[in-house]
Amino acid sequence: MINTSRLLIRQFQEQDTISLFEYLSNPIIYRFEPGEPISLEKAKELTRERAHSTDFQAVILKSTQKMVGHLYFKQTEPWELSTWELGYIFNPAFHGKGYATEAAQALIHYGFNHFGIHRVIAHCDPENIASWKVLEKIGMRREGYFRRNIFFRRAVDNSPLWVDSFEYAILKEDIISAENTRYHVSFN
Numbered sequence: 001m002i003n004t005s006r007l008l009i010r011q012f013q014e015q016d017t018i019s020l021f022e023y024l025s026n027p028i029i030y031r032f033e034p035g036e037p038i039s040l041e042k043a044k045e046l047t048r049e050r051a052h053s054t055d056f057q058a059v060i061l062k063s064t065q066k067m068v069g070h071l072y073f074k075q076t077e078p079w080e081l082s083t084w085e086l087g088y089i090f091n092p093a094f095h096g097k098g099y100a101t102e103a104a105q106a107l108i109h110y111g112f113n114h115f116g117i118h119r120v121i122a123h124c125d126p127e128n129i130a131s132w133k134v135l136e137k138i139g140m141r142r143e144g145y146f147r148r149n150i151f152f153r154r155a156v157d158n159s160p161l162w163v164d165s166f167e168y169a170i171l172k173e174d175i176i177s178a179e180n181t182r183y184h185v186s187f188n
Contacts, residue, residue, distance in 0.1 A: 004106045007099060008060040009071065012050035016058050017043050019067035023091035032128040033089065034152035059090070059103045068094040071107050075115075082118035084111055088134075095130065105138040112172045122168045132166055139175065140168035 002009040012020075021043035023029055030036055038046070050056040055074045058067045069090030076083050086108060090100050111117045122140060124131040132142070148162035155161055 002057075002106050002110050003062075004102050006062055007068075007103055007106070008062055009057050009103055009107060010060065011054075012047055012056060012058045012070075014047060014051065016067045017047040019091070020047055020070070022093075023069070023089065026092060028092055029089060030152075032125045032131065057107065059099065061094070061099070068099055069103070071103055073107055073111065076121070082116060084115070084117050084120050086120050086122045088131075100134045101137045104134060108138065108170065109175060112175055118172060120170050123165050124168070126164050126166055132168070135168040138170070140170040141174075143167050143169050 017040075021038065021040050024043060024046070025037045025039070027037050050058075050070075055072060057071045057073065059069045059071060060066065061068050069088060072085070072087035074085055076085050086104060088100050088104055108117075108120050111120065120140070122135050124135065126132070126145070136142070144167035146165045146167065148164060150165055151160035151162050153161045
């Protein structure tokens with residue numbers, strides 16, 4: 001578990017199903033994400049899967065004990081490069097409060113300090129301004145602009161609907177030299 005002043009970052013638990021359903025059933029979420037709104041049954045299935053995975057972490061608001069979003073954090077291949085990818089989705093009802101920034105920053109600091117990570121990367125749609133602002137607030141640098149490199153949807157004729165993406169990254173030495181931690185973090 002990772003504690004910040006306002007948040008608890010932990011493995012998924014069965015009681016997270018309803019909170020996960022609340023935002024992953026919302027069509028707004030899929031503007032910049034693959035997939036489509038999910039059912040309550042699918043939310044139960046995802047919660048069970050994520051409870052047994054280290055790739056996804058639930059973000060809990062301490063004051064209410066409600067899950068307000070989740071983080072994705074997974075090592076990429078080849079393993080010897082010690083690179084991890086960061087992603088996040090937060091309930092739109094909790095946007096604009098700094099929770100994504102606080103949680104993402106805490107998780108990458110934890111990763112650098114406990115997993116021997118060299119580099120953390122993240123990708124986002126250039127039109128997803130809120131997302132790339134989070135990445136910049138936590139000290140990540142925009143390293144690439146990829147034109148029409150990915151698609152999540154297809155047109156009526158089944159052709160890909162290509163979109164652009166930004167790539168951001170941060171190195172362990174960026175964290176150490178910048179000392180850009182804005183939040184008190186403790187690890188249990």
